[in-house]
Amino acid sequence: MDKVMNLVSQRAVVIFSTSTCCMCHAIKMLFSEMGVNAAVYELDKEPWGREMERALVQLITGRKSPVPVVFVAGQLIGSTEAVMSLHLAGKLVPLLREAGAIWL
Numbered sequence: 001m002d003k004v005m006n007l008v009s010q011r012a013v014v015i016f017s018t019s020t021c022c023m024c025h026a027i028k029m030l031f032s033e034m035g036v037n038a039a040v041y042e043l044d045k046e047p048w049g050r051e052m053e054r055a056l057v058q059l060i061t062g063r064k065s066p067v068p069v070v071f072v073a074g075q076l077i078g079s080t081e082a083v084m085s086l087h088l089a090g091k092l093v094p095l096l097r098e099a100g101a102i103w104l
Helices: 002-008 022-033 049-059 080-088 092-099
Strands: 013-017 039-042 069-072 075-078
Touching: 002 013, 002 049, 013 022, 022 080, 069 092, 075 080, 080 092
Parallel strands: 013 039
Antiparallel strands: 013 069, 069 075
C-alpha cells in the first residue's frame, strides 16, 4: 500500500492498468485525448505488479479485477464507471483543472 500511495502522490493523474485490459485502454485514451499526461503503471509489466494489485484490491472492494484505477490529485477516483460518471456529469474536466492536469 505504501508503494501505491507514494506513486499516487508524485503526479496529478495516476492510472493503474494492465496492458491487455480493454477498459484500461479506454480510460487511458480518454485522458490522453483530453491532454492529460497521466502516469500509467501497467501491473502486468511491473516487477512489483502483484503487490500493487493486492493493495488496489483492498482499496476497490467488491470487484474481481482492480484495474483500471484512477487517482487525481492523490485522491482515489475509482474505476471506469466512476471516471465515466464524472465525465458525463461534466465534473471530470473541472477536477483535472483543479489538480493542474489540464489548463484549458
